[in-house]
Amino acid sequence: MTTVNGPDCYIVDMSNLNADPTTARPAGAPAIVVRGLGKHFADKVAVNGIDLDVPAGSFYGLVGPNGAGKTTTLSMATGLLRPDAGSVWVHGVDVWREPLKAKTMLGVLADGVRLFDRLTGRQLVTYSGRLRGMDPETVAERTEDLLRVLDLEDAGSKLVVDYSAGMTKKIALATALIHSPRVLVLDEPFEAVDPVSAANIRSILTDYVGRGGTVIVSSHVMDLVQRMCTHVAVIAAGNVMAAGTVDEVRGSESLEDRFVDLVGGRSDGGGLQWLRS
Numbered sequence: 001m002t003t004v005n006g007p008d009c010y011i012v013d014m015s016n017l018n019a020d021p022t023t024a025r026p027a028g029a030p031a032i033v034v035r036g037l038g039k040h041f042a043d044k045v046a047v048n049g050i051d052l053d054v055p056a057g058s059f060y061g062l063v064g065p066n067g068a069g070k071t072t073t074l075s076m077a078t079g080l081l082r083p084d085a086g087s088v089w090v091h092g093v094d095v096w097r098e099p100l101k102a103k104t105m106l107g108v109l110a111d112g113v114r115l116f117d118r119l120t121g122r123q124l125v126t127y128s129g130r131l132r133g134m135d136p137e138t139v140a141e142r143t144e145d146l147l148r149v150l151d152l153e154d155a156g157s158k159l160v161v162d163y164s165a166g167m168t169k170k171i172a173l174a175t176a177l178i179h180s181p182r183v184l185v186l187d188e189p190f191e192a193v194d195p196v197s198a199a200n201i202r203s204i205l206t207d208y209v210g211r212g213g214t215v216i217v218s219s220h221v222m223d224l225v226q227r228m229c230t231h232v233a234v235i236a237a238g239n240v241m242a243a244g245t246v247d248e249v250r251g252s253e254s255l256e257d258r259f260v261d262l263v264g265g266r267s268d269g270g271g272l273q274w275l276r277s
C-alpha cells in the first residue's frame, strides 16, 4: 500500500503491516522493521509512533532537521534507548524481546555514547572484537586492516581520549565493523571526518552493501545521501514525512530541494540586520 501524506509524497510500503516479521520473511524481506515506535521526554514528543521498512541490502539514509528525532529513533532501533511504544525487528528478531540475539546482527555507531577512551585505538577495537566472541587472531588481523583503511595506523597506539573528533568517529566506526555485522546503523558517520577518510568510509560501506549488508545512516548532507543511498526517509518533528527509494522521494527535484519542501523552515537570512562589520 502506498500512503499519501501531503502534496504527493509519503511512500512507505505498508503491505506487510499486519504480518508477523518473525515469520513473514519473503525474498527481499526487510532488514529492519519499525512499527509504531514512539518516545517522549517529559512533554516533548521526540518520536511520534513511526513505521519504517529498511530493505535488506539497502543503503538507507535517515535525514531530518536538528531535533527531528533521528538519534532517538536509531537509539531505540538498536536497543540503546527503551521505546515508550512500538516494536523493532532486525532480520525478524525483536530488538527489545531478544536484545542479545538482535545485537549480534548489529554494528552500531551511536551519537554521543562514551567510548572506553583510556584504551588506545588498537586496544579499543580489539576489545570490541573480543567482546563479540571473536578469536584473537581474526581480531588482530581485522584490527590492523581497520586502522589502515581508516588512516589510524599511526594513532593506533595513542589513547582514544587524546583523539580529535574525527579520529574518535573513525575509531568508533571501526568498533562497529570489526565483527562484520549483517546490519550497520551509523549515526552521522561523516561528521568531523576529513574528505579522504570520508571517501574511504563511503567505499567501505558501498562494498559492504554490494556484498549483501544493510546500512542505515543518518546525515545532514543531502548531496551525499542522494549520491550514496538507495533509500531515504525524511523525518521532521518525530514523524516520517516521506520514505522510499531516493528517486521516489525526490521525484524530479534534488533531495535537498525536496527536503526543504517537506520540512520547510528556510529563512532568507535577513533577520540579523545588526550582523555586519
Ligand SMILES: Nc1ncnc2c1ncn2[C@@H]1O[C@H](COP(=O)(O)OP(=O)(O)OP(=O)(O)O)[C@@H](O)[C@H]1O
Pocket: 041, 044, 045, 046, 064, 065, 066, 067, 068, 069, 070, 071, 072, 073
Ligand atoms: N535525553 C533527552 N532528554 C530530553 N530531551 C531529549 C533527549 N534526547 C533527545 N531529546 C529531544 O528529543 C528531540 C529529538 O532529538 P534527537 O536527538 O533524536 O534529534 P536528531 O534528529 O538526532 O537531531 P540532530 O540532527 O540535531 O542530531 C529533540 O527535541 C531533543 O531535544
